[in-house]
Amino acid sequence: MLAAERAAAPATLAAYTADLTDCETALLQQGETLGTASAEGLRAWVSDMSASGAARRTIARRISCIRQYFLFLLRDGRRADNPAAQLDAPSPQRSLPGFLTEAEVVALIEAGLPPPGAKPAERRRFILGRAALELLYATGLRISEMLALRRDSFRENTRMLLIRGKGGRERLVPLSEPARIAIQALLQEDKTRPGPWLFSGRSPEKPLTRQGFDKILAELGGRAGVPPDRLSPHVLRHSFATHMLAHGADLRTLQTLLGHADISTTQIYTHVQADRLRDIVQTHHPLGQPQSRSEDSATAATDEKNL
The missing domain is CATH 1.10.443.10 (Intergrase catalytic core)
Incomplete structure (x- = not known):
């Protein structure tokens, strides 16, 4: 389905295969398979990944793969339920991409x-x-x-x-x-x-x-x-x-x-736009520069004295 309907690249297909294999290996230790997996078995698999120190991004990717897998089985009539529907995936940390000057x-x-x-x-x-x-x-x-x-x-x-x-x-x-x-x-x-x-x-x-x-x-x-x-x-x-x-x-x-x-x-x-917007505000806003406040205060004091 991934290859025919979504035109997934070979690397994507390999990644899905690896994630499904990892899940099946964990389920077999609990006496289950991908075809007979229960919600409890899948939650235990997620718990084991967290305990092993797997990165949050890796855990989130694998859970996403398993969700799509069981959703496919459900829609294709191969299962009557979706045991992965309630799996909670950690939100992956989104680090800023590295770039050159x-x-x-x-x-x-x-x-x-x-x-x-x-x-x-x-x-x-x-x-x-x-x-x-x-x-x-x-x-x-x-x-x-x-x-x-x-x-x-x-x-x-x-x-x-x-x-x-x-x-x-x-x-x-x-x-x-x-x-x-x-x-x-x-x-x-x-x-x-x-x-x-x-x-x-x-x-x-x-x-x-x-x-x-x-x-x-x-x-x-x-x-x-x-x-x-x-x-x-x-x-x-x-x-x-x-x-x-x-x-x-x-x-x-x-x-x-x-x-x-x-x-x-x-x-x-x-993050680039945020830096640029901050620079624009600091450059063009009348109170954007620290010295602007002191200068405005001095001007106001002078005007008050003259009055």
Whole structure:
């Protein structure tokens, strides 16, 4: 159902499988199975997860999976009840996403310039890395979306990209001029390589893997002076969103660009707007600055004395 009706990605299917397996393993120790699970058995499973020190986000995700599973069984007529209906899931802690400063992003992209005298394989690695960084930062694509791009998506005058995201949802994202130039440089470098993928790996017939890109990103991060623990494709996506909001973009536009199905997912970035609104109030409100009060008091005292 997840694959056919919701077009769930392989990674999503694997995550659901792992969560269902974890639940079934716990139920078997109580003499139950997923098919015969009781509300008490499921509550004991949740209690065991909490006692084992599992993260609240992990517990919430697994409970969400089990709720959907039993709701599916109920709607499909495989069970007459839903034992997961009353499960209480802890609210996951929503930490602010990590992001790079604008100067760090510029340094990272500049690190993609091939060094003088670089060998062909090294030269291509740097050109590919620079094109990927320009594209990720210009569009906010997920790494899976970027690595799935095909060469025929790009023409010399391409200004918009059609992206197929989570759940098979499609969206159009604009392509910046620096990103377009960097991609054209990669296409020129790979003009003699066969294969359909824009970002191909060692084998031209296969796309670059996530692990392969991580190695390139780590190398460029080292050249740019960005610590490895602050660098990942998702950090670049967060940086795109954070910098867009900081420069005046609204949440609805950002939701469309990021491919979020729900605006609540995009609202995690409102910390940027909060900082900007606070700065605006402090700058433009007549009593926003501490010195304004003292100056107003002094002016009022002078006026009273003159009167």
